Amino acid sequence: MEAGGVGLALQTRVAGFGTGRRRGGLQSPIGSLRVTDPARAAVAVRARGSKPVAPLRAKKSSGGHENLHNSVDEALLLKRKSEEVLFYLNGRCIYLVGMMGSGKSTVGKIMSEVLGYSFFDSDKLVEQAVGMPSVAQIFKVHSEAFFRDNESSVLRDLSSMRRLVVATGGGAVIRPVNWKYMKKGLSVWLDVPLDALARRIAKVGTASRPLLDQPSGDPYTMAFSKLSMLAEQRGDAYANADVRVSLEEIASKQGHDDVSKLTPTDIAMESLHKIESFVIEHAVDNAAGDSQAESQVQRIQTL
Numbered sequence: 363m364e365a366g367g368v369g370l371a372l373q374t375r376v377a378g379f380g381t382g383r384r385r386g387g388l389q390s391p392i393g394s395l396r397v398t399d400p401a402r403a404a405v406a407v408r409a410r411g412s413k414p415v416a417p418l419r420a421k422k423s424s425g426g427h428e429n430l431h432n433s434v435d436e437a438l439l440l441k442r443k444s445e446e447v448l449f450y451l452n453g454r455c456i457y458l459v460g461m462m463g464s465g466k467s468t469v470g471k472i473m474s475e476v477l478g479y480s481f482f483d484s485d486k487l488v489e490q491a492v493g494m495p496s497v498a499q500i501f502k503v504h505s506e507a508f509f510r511d512n513e514s515s516v517l518r519d520l521s522s523m524r525r526l527v528v529a530t531g532g533g534a535v536i537r538p539v540n541w542k543y544m545k546k547g548l549s550v551w552l553d554v555p556l557d558a559l560a561r562r563i564a565k566v567g568t569a570s571r572p573l574l575d576q577p578s579g580d581p582y583t584m585a586f587s588k589l590s591m592l593a594e595q596r597g598d599a600y601a602n603a604d605v606r607v608s609l610e611e612i613a614s615k616q617g618h619d620d621v622s623k624l625t626p627t628d629i630a631m632e633s634l635h636k637i638e639s640f641v642i643e644h645a646v647d648n649a650a651g652d653s654q655a656e657s658q659v660q661r662i663q664t665l
């Protein structure tokens with residue numbers, strides 16, 4: 363059974379959230395890049411909806427992912443792609459799914475910014491609905507089942523809305539009812555190798571991720587073994603997503619031998635490409651989309 367709704371809180375937040383667009387040029391979600399060069403901005407504007415324009419070359423720096431976009435050109439390419447994708451999305455929401463640490467929040471914020479969508483993190487909405495400061499505390503004081511009920515409730519409320527990018531909780535994929543909600547929009551699986559996940563998580567610690575938190579032991583080893591167990595338990599649940607974005611595939615296309623070379627912008631860009639291919643391939647209007655999603659959900663429920 364699902365917990366009480368959080369609809370009103372969501373409506374209020376969306377109303378106050380705006381579209382993610384800002385004045386004075388393009389700006390990254392956390393403000394690390396501001397496009398101030400009007401000539402470059404004009405290139406992006408000209409590109410919109412017109413004939414194909416010669417590709418801008420993205421310059422790579424050696425910087426880490428802290429610089430979300432490696433260059434102004436990369437930010438413009440992303441913006442240009444997002445404008446193409448927007449046309450096909452027709453307001454449909456995007457749900458990012460994937461294991462803990464796969465980058466749903468990081469990549470989701472970038473995507474929402476360039477699409478002019480609102481961004482929501484379902485873990486944060488559950489915390490807000492329950493009135494507790496962290497998922498870890500909800501697990502401790504209540505239980506995982508209580509958290510999952512509230513998570514379903516949040517996803518149900520989000521599913522009636524439009525123009526959102528939602529970073530779902532890592533375990534949202536395990537409940538078939540959540541797929542019923544997520545299939546109202548488009549789901550994207552960020553598929554990241556377990557060793558890369560464990561490296562990312564070990565770097566920031568496991569305190570905020572109760573299923574990985576261990577009293578002692580080497581953080582990388584502990585995170586890796588827990589993540590491997592969860593991945594096995596979850597089986598193919600992530601593969602129910604409409605689109606799979608494999609970091610290994612992106613890295614190999616770019617000639618890297620290691621996924622850690624990929625920036626969140628690279629991943630956001632690939633996500634937009636995959637979404638575009640999916641919507642074009644499935645070229646459905648909203649009504650047909652609903653019935654198609656319905657049959658997919660029925661298939662998931664019978665697995």
Ligand SMILES: Nc1ncnc2c1ncn2[C@@H]1O[C@H](COP(=O)(O)OP(=O)(O)OP(=O)(O)O)[C@@H](O)[C@H]1O
Pocket residue numbers: 427460461462463464465466467468469485529530531532562563566571622624625626629
């Ligand atoms: N492409 C990347 N390269 C390196 N580190 C990254 C990348 N994307 C995200 N990170 C880092 O990995 C960690 C996890 O990212 P993030 O919080 O976005 O994942 P998540 O999927 O939302 O995780 P959770 O399910 O636990 O909420 C963060 O510290 C983030 O800065």
Ligand SMILES: O=C(O)C1=C[C@@H](O)[C@@H](O)[C@H](O)C1
Pocket residue numbers: 461462485497530531532533534570571572573
């Ligand atoms: O993978 C999971 O089951 C979880 C992931 C997090 O996002 C939180 O939703 C919670 O810690 C559980």
Ligand SMILES: [Mg+2]
Pocket residue numbers: 466467468483485529
């Ligand atoms: Mg997150």
